[in-house]
Amino acid sequence: MFPYFDNSRNIKLNVKGPARTAGATGKLQPLARLCHALLLSLFIHTTPAPGGAPATCRFGSRSLSTYSGGTCLVIPCFNEAGRLDPLEVADLLRSRNDLGLLLVDDGSTDGTPRLFADLRSRHPEQLDVMRLPVNQGKGEAVRQGLLRAIEGGATVTGYADADFATPASEILRLLGLLQQSGASAVFGSRLLNPGAGIQRSGGRQFMGAAFASLARRIVGLPVADTQCGAKWFRVDGVLAAVLARPFISRWAFDVELLARLHHTQSGWAAEAFVEEPLDIWTEIPGSKLTVSARLVALSALLAIWRDVRGLRNARRRTVPK
Numbered sequence: 001m002f003p004y005f006d007n008s009r010n011i012k013l014n015v016k017g018p019a020r021t022a023g024a025t026g027k028l029q030p031l032a033r034l035c036h037a038l039l040l041s042l043f044i045h046t047t048p049a050p051g052g053a054p055a056t057c058r059f060g061s062r063s064l065s066t067y068s069g070g071t072c073l074v075i076p077c078f079n080e081a082g083r084l085d086p087l088e089v090a091d092l093l094r095s096r097n098d099l100g101l102l103l104v105d106d107g108s109t110d111g112t113p114r115l116f117a118d119l120r121s122r123h124p125e126q127l128d129v130m131r132l133p134v135n136q137g138k139g140e141a142v143r144q145g146l147l148r149a150i151e152g153g154a155t156v157t158g159y160a161d162a163d164f165a166t167p168a169s170e171i172l173r174l175l176g177l178l179q180q181s182g183a184s185a186v187f188g189s190r191l192l193n194p195g196a197g198i199q200r201s202g203g204r205q206f207m208g209a210a211f212a213s214l215a216r217r218i219v220g221l222p223v224a225d226t227q228c229g230a231k232w233f234r235v236d237g238v239l240a241a242v243l244a245r246p247f248i249s250r251w252a253f254d255v256e257l258l259a260r261l262h263h264t265q266s267g268w269a270a271e272a273f274v275e276e277p278l279d280i281w282t283e284i285p286g287s288k289l290t291v292s293a294r295l296v297a298l299s300a301l302l303a304i305w306r307d308v309r310g311l312r313n314a315r316r317r318t319v320p321k
């Protein structure tokens with residue numbers, strides 16, 4: 001499924017501020033760190049495109065470029081040596097031998113590269129890896145991975161979290177729904193009709209619901225849970241076009257992605273989005289989404305709202321009266 005060839009390529013990427021300032025903020029006290037993060041986010045979120053010096057991004061020696069007509073799941077990973085379960089990966093790939101998995105190592109500093117090399121040797125036909133040399137955040141890792149899948153010819157692509165909070169069985173169920181329906185996007189939901197299978201702490205459920213109610217207004221779709229990590233998309237020109245521009249936020253990028261898909265020129269109609277209640281979702285310890293990162297994501301919504309308003313206005317201007 002993944003006929004590899006040697007194409008170590010250099011791709012220019014912009015390095016966003018937070019990645020480079022993470023070390024500096026590490027020494028600050030929690031309150032100071034929070035203020036710093038909020039100020040930083042305000043600065044970043046009012047900047048239309050990520051600035052900073054371009055960095056060189058070297059992909060692995062193999063690529064998905066000749067992968068065509070298939071399904072490619074992207075898993076963004078930052079320091080996931082302890083959480084990415086090889087058994088879950090094997091389960092996923094065994095269940096669907098037409099499925100490709102693209103693991104994106106977002107500048108990990110732990111044993112993730114070694115784990116990836118091991119996984120790649122175990123699943124040479126279905127698994128590939130891509131490495132971003134500097135940590136850029138989940139949103140950028142997902143964006144780079146999806147673009148890579150599209151460039152390689154995937155007709156369906158999507159992403160899921162490395163901790164398999166959404167288990168392989170549910171990821172595949174969502175994929176089946178997309179393939180059986182005429183939908184362009186199918187994504188999991190922990191908030192729509194949450195049953196006993198959704199294991200999430202009360203605090204996170206509450207914050208998630210509060211975030212979701214704001215996000216829903218920005219996206220302009222009746223979506224209950226924009227932030228669930230499991231999403232599938234049918235590849236077309238709209239998806240490729242909206243991914244061309246970096247996201248504003250490292251964590252609230254799902255909101256941006258859905259909003260762009262809906263509001264961009266010739267964007268997807270509301271009916272093309274299907275939110276499916278998950279039967280199983282389990283909060284896995286070791287989340288990297290700290291309280292301050294959550295607040296930063298929340299503050300990013302203002303900048304995202306402005307950005308989406310720009311898209312809506314641009315579309316309105318081109319619609320014939």
Ligand SMILES: Nc1nc2c(ncn2[C@@H]2O[C@H](COP(=O)(O)OP(=O)(O)O)[C@@H](O)[C@H]2O)c(=O)[nH]1
Binds near residue numbers: 141165289
């Ligand atoms: N690429 C990238 N992925 C990240 C980063 N932080 C977290 N992730 C990935 O995002 C996914 C969800 O992360 P997690 O910490 O479990 O967040 P939560 O489940 O939303 O609390 C995992 O696949 C992580 O490896 C990051 O800085 N960069």
Ligand SMILES: [Mg+2]
Binds near residue numbers: 161163165284287
């Ligand atoms: Mg998680």
